[in-house]
Amino acid sequence: MTLDTHGRTRDADDTEQVRGNVLVSIGALLLGLLLAALDQTIVSTALPTIVSDLGGLEHLSWVVTAYLLASTAATPLWGKLGDQYGRKKLFQTAIVIFLIGSALCGMAQNMPELIGFRALQGLGGGGLLVLSMAIVGDIVPPRERGRYQGLFGAVFGATSVLGPLLGGLLTEHLSWRWVFYVNLPVGIVALAVIATALRIPRKAAHHVIDYLGTFLIAAVATCLVLVASLGGTTWAWGSAQIVGLAVLGTVLAVAFVAVERRAAEPVLPLKLFGIRTFTLSAVISFIVGFAMFGAMTYLPTFLQVVHGISPTMSGVHMLPMVVGMLISSTGSGQIVSRTGRWKVFPVTGTAVTTLGLLLLHRLDEHSSTAEMSVYFFVFGLGLGLVMQVLVLIVQNAVSYEDLGVATSGATFFRSIGASFGVAIFGSVFAGRLADKLADAFRGVSLPAGVSADALKADPRGIGALPPSLRPAALHAFASAITDVFLYAAPVALAGFVLAWFLKEDRLRGSVTAPDVTETLASNPVERSSYDEVCRALSLLGTREGRREIYRKITERAGYDLLPAASWLLLRMRKYGSVEPGALADRGLLPLTVLLDAERQIEERRLGTREGVELVLTARGTEAADRLARAREDSLAELLGDWWGPGRPTDLSRLVKELTDELCGSECEQPRKGAGSGATRVS
Incomplete structure (x- = not known):
């Protein structure tokens, strides 16, 4: 073998070719991750338009909840199946499922269809999240992993900003259906690149997959969400349906505990709940997910319906919240890594989040853009202060063999909290809106074809009201949405109280601030303890x-x-x-x-x-x-x-x-x- 004209050996050329393939593969993985992360935020600004087109305002929350539940339940399975059967084929399968779900969502003709197709999309999205990050560990040595983690974190940070903007832009200038169709060309490119460029060393590991435990915990979560979203609206709280769902959820929870005690590799080891820090962090993570996704789902509705802001501009108005989250999340993580002191952040973060919810409750149809921006920023600041640190302190509290499952467990509870929060917010909003519209129009003669029920189904009907009746309708919508934040404030306050009971243990040297992929999205990624330590020590790269x-x-x-x-x-x-x-x-x-x-x-x-x-x-x-x-x-x-x-x-x-x-x-x-x-x- 001789040197080429540039003074490099063919060995060096081969090495550069391998590195080129890695970079191309990383690009395809980032595209897959972009799809899954984007779909957690892109829908929010399109929701008011979707409801106006398909009807069913009371089911609005399920467009978000269906995706979150399916994605959360599927991630542990994707992770372990990838270990057993190879991640490349599974990643391609996840992309195909996600794209089929996206196409069907775009073609949905009514709300139940859209909700069902969103669940299918979430099933694929869960695979995109867990496998894209696991594959990086297959093709990149620990010494170089840090630089690629930064890219994945940047994708998550970008989607949190671009999601609402892009969703509004597509909805306003094309159609809400393009919020889902936009995934197709990106996914096809990712699929083609993965097929041709990705070469993964075969490192199959035998796992006893906890199918039953995964099914049971997803079923328990679904029962809880159904009770929260349908109780008091579709069915009365004392109805046979709601009582039956509650009983079924309880029975399934008992069965889940029994199964996990015997499982060889439980999806959520019960011994973790014997660690006080893990239990408290799980509950606080649930509360953070509850507040964050509930607010992100209903703030665009407030902006578009009450203030008449376009879908695109509603995404712009949401930016202060995202900026607040990014600043405090990144800053708190860096401070903790340098000082080793962390307790102040969950305490302060839950307090500021509670304050943010109370400020959001003060908003009405007369609030200025400056006032809304300040309140959004404060709310985002509070969420960011607590999100980053919760994953870190869980990693610090458990033994090495439980490190991976404890990390995914903490984020799992945030995902369940997100699903639950969106459902609760939806139930409160639907109930309060019905009451407030009935009060607003009691004794008032409405034009033909206009009624409180019609306005609930299609908020665009406000434009058909006589000018004298519009302020009452707008106030009904504004107060129904902002009342949601008032009901959420005590939940965040409970998180503040719980945060005081966290014990500030000394941080291990290897425990550093988690990257943005673990904080800005609902991401219960299943990794091994080995993977988690690799990621923690990849700063050495x-x-x-x-x-x-x-x-x-x-x-x-x-x-x-x-x-x-x-x-x-x-x-x-x-x-x-x-x-x-x-x-x-x-x-x-x-x-x-x-x-x-x-x-x-x-x-x-x-x-x-x-x-x-x-x-x-x-x-x-x-x-x-x-x-x-x-x-x-x-x-x-x-x-x-x-x-x-x-x-x-x-x-x-x-x-x-x-x-x-x-x-x-x-x-x-x-x-x-x-x-x-x-x-x-x-």
Whole structure:
């Protein structure tokens, strides 16, 4: 094998081709993730128009709830089936299910059809969420995982902003049906790229899949949501149907507990509830999901119906809430990672969320844009303060073997809370609207074809009212929606009280702020404990993270060396020699940094030149051995009490992998004679 005209070997070309395939595959995974994340937010601004077209305002909440429930229930199954049968085919299957659901949603002719098709779409969406992130772990080594996590976080952050805007834009200028049809071209591109570019090493793992437990917990959640959404509206609270659903839910809950006690790999291990921090975090997560998705579902209705704002502009008006969430979520996570103090955030966050709900209750048909923006921002600020930290403290509270399922459990409860919140908000809104419209028009003669029931089914009927009656109708809608926030405030206040009972344990060194994928969307992704530690330690994959770890390694080993010098010594220990110029060409470190490190190594007689390569001296070998021991000790220290007696073998394997990865992969190591104009013949 010879060098090409650019001074690179064919091995390097092969490596770059592999990296190119990884980048293309990551792009396709991001498209799949974009679809699933977008559909959690894009529908909100289209809901008033959908209701006006299909009718059934009392069922509005189920357009959101059906997707959330199906997605939440399906994610553990997708995760474990991917481990057993290979993630590529399963990811393609999830895309196809999602696209079929999207097409059917766009063709729906009535509300029950749309709700059913949204559930099918959610089934595929759950697979897109869990598998896209799991596949990254298959194709990207731990050392490089951090940079790709940033991309996935950026997609979630972008969808939280773009979803309401894009939903409004499509609804206003095309049709609400395009909110669903827009998925088709994006999904087809993702499907084609995955089929041609994605190559996943086969790492099948045998799992005993808890089908029955998954079905039962989804059934319990569905019964609860049905009771919450249909009680007092469709059926009376004391009716046989509501009582029957409540009894059925209770029986299923008892059966779920019995099944989980015996399951080999339970979908939600009951022993987690013996950990106070997990139990409190689960309840607070439920409350956060309850408040967040309930508000996000009904605020566009308030803006469009009460203030007459277009669907597109209603998305713009929602931006202060999203900005508040992004600022406080990112900021709180970074502060916690640096200081190790976290309790102030769930306490403050639930308090600010309660205040935000009370402020939203103050809104009416006369509220100015500035007033609405401030209230939206305060509400988003409160949610962001608590969302990021809840996942982090759960990860810190459980043992290593429960790390993955505890993380997915915390987000699972937020998803259930979201489904429950949207249903409760919908039930309160429908009941209050009926009463307020009846009061507004009591004793008033309405034009032919206009009635309180007709206005409930199609809010556009307000425009047909005489000018003298419109203010009363608008006030009825405004107060019915804002009353919802008043009823939600005590729930958020309960979260504030519970947050005081959280015990502020010292954070493990490996527990850092979760990325945005775990905070800005309903995302109960099933990962293993191994995956979670990989993700927590992937900060070592960033250049800043590596520099800091090598500074600590050098200090622990008792040397006064540049971080890059320690890095070079450990590479020489692993590969026998290094060629700084070639390493700089590969972009691993800037040339000036490498030359300074090389000069220090030679001056201290830790290394010597052999042609263009640098090799260890006897003194350098001793230093490299001490650095290697310090490196493993530093990684183990990051893991805290997970790295104790009887530690799992996969955790030991992870530390070894990360130790190797901190030196760089073999494809980055120049081979003998492969640099500086030398020619290799294979």
